[in-house]
Amino acid sequence: MLNDKIYALGKKLYPLNRSITGKETLKSLKLIKKEIPRLKIKFIKSKIKIFDWVVPSEWNVKKAYVIDKFGKKIIDLKNHNLHLVGYSVPVKKKINKDQLLQKIYSLKKQRNAIPYVTSYYKKHWGFCTTHNQKKEIERNYKSKDKFSIVIDSSFNNKGKLNYGEVIIPGKEKKEILISTYICHPQMANNELSGPLVTTALVKYFFKKKNNKTLRFIFVPETIGSIAYIKKNLEYLKRYTIGGYVLSCIGDDKEYSLISTKYGNSNSDFAAIQAFKKLKINYKKYSFLERGSDERQFNSPGVDLPIASILRTKYGEYPEYHTSLDNFKLVTKKGLNGGFKVSKTAIENLLNYEIPFSKYLCEPKLQKKNLYNHISFKGKSKKFSRNLLNFLQYADGKNNLQKISKLIKLSGLETRRIWKILKKNKLVN
Incomplete structure (x- = not known):
């Protein structure tokens, strides 16, 4: 438990x-x-x-945030790790509101959820917020307002x-x-x-x-x-x-x-x-x-x-x-x-008991006295046929239960055949 x-x-x-x-x-x-x-x-x-x-490259980030014109952090990695797009490149610059909104990911259909966004294999940066938070930024600031962007991340090629x-x-x-x-x-x-x-x-x-x-x-x-x-x-x-x-x-x-x-x-x-x-x-x-x-x-x-x-x-x-x-x-x-x-x-x-045949192609069963030495029309070969059928499906992919169904024999008879083949070192 x-x-x-x-x-x-x-x-x-x-x-x-x-x-x-x-x-x-x-x-x-x-x-x-x-x-x-x-x-x-x-x-x-x-x-x-x-x-x-x-x-x-190994990626690490120490801090990431967005500061508005009043010096207030309106997005901060410290509040939730999903606020930063994973593998964001280092950034330290000022941008206007429209530029910032283009760099913010949100979910219109889940207005209170921060999305998980990454860019592992292409240089990129961005932030993620709830859709409500993004709308607040849109409403509360003018297009010309400036925002300070800080992403203190690093990439180590070694x-x-x-x-x-x-x-x-x-x-x-x-x-x-x-x-x-x-x-x-x-x-x-x-x-x-x-x-x-x-x-x-x-x-x-x-x-x-x-x-x-x-x-x-x-x-x-x-x-x-x-x-x-x-x-x-x-x-x-x-x-x-x-x-x-x-x-x-x-x-x-x-x-x-x-x-x-x-x-x-x-x-x-x-x-x-x-x-x-x-x-x-x-x-x-x-x-x-x-x-x-x-x-x-x-x-x-x-x-x-x-x-x-x-x-x-x-x-x-x-x-x-x-x-x-x-x-x-x-x-x-x-x-x-x-x-x-x-x-x-x-x-x-x-x-699961999963048999695997030890030989490529059919083994020579006569050497083990498991196959009749005389080939004669009308003579029953049912037992030998069952052995060979088992071996065909003993490929390491099928358990005994599945082999039983595939060769159309009872579970008991299939297990008996498996024991005979194991005794004669024909399967593992």
Whole structure:
């Protein structure tokens, strides 16, 4: 369960101005490490090329505000981290009201919400306010009035992109990957719910004797997962049998599942079984409606069967990507609901027996006395055919339950065949 201590961790993490790089992101990882000491904090250097991307310069900001002609700060980063467009370049100048309004982002349909806006890969600057606040500036000042703009930010080309990793070894080298992200400032559901539930899962599974290895990563979204894949691709492809991205998993409204690319992986089945076991109604979204790091893990050439478990899906609740995404939206009850579903889905994956044939092409079953040496029309080959059918689907992607359905045999008969093949060292 997600206890009061982990919930309190969320309150500590909430005010930090995280981004895809920077000191506040590193500070967030260090706070998480206090709760799970096994967390290893690692980094990738800025300006390193990763596939079609380049790790950006490390960005930090000390202060950012707008001062009116009377010396009053009318917009101030200190009041809310979302007031500044993420990755804004340094600015120190005076501009008029019309120029200022062009640099302010607001939401007409959510007049009391500050929007979350970023510009990671193009030089830009700007501020975000509620629409009501923007309208006040429009009403209360003349076009010729001047405003002082101060953005004390910095970019370090020799900086770092930090991420966290916890590996809990199991009886097998086969792994389950759980990924969450740590790059959104001052938002509770779209940011902190994932790391909080993941922290609780690490603590829970660390106390268990697990059949398979568990790999938990805390990465900046998109660029962090791409960097992690670049660094670990060969190993991940060899050992990962499934897993989940955990995001927006702390409200107490809905439950959601975003499928893997083809929607038929062990990750999909394990999550569906978890919802059924817990008697929870949920919304199932196709991979075409993806939006987080399942995009990278399922991409061609990577092909890791990673689904996403959420409460209300990102973009489907009005507080998403605004200052209204706070701890009024995220509750202990909501977080614990997300924890239970994730835990149960992971336990299903841990318990799945996923055979993998040790040979390319069909093995010579005659050498094991599993196939008749005499080929004669009319002689029954049903048992040998069942063995070969099993081996065809023993590709590391199907659990015993799924193979049973594919080869149209009972669960008991499928398990008997699996034991025979294991005894003869034909599958793992």
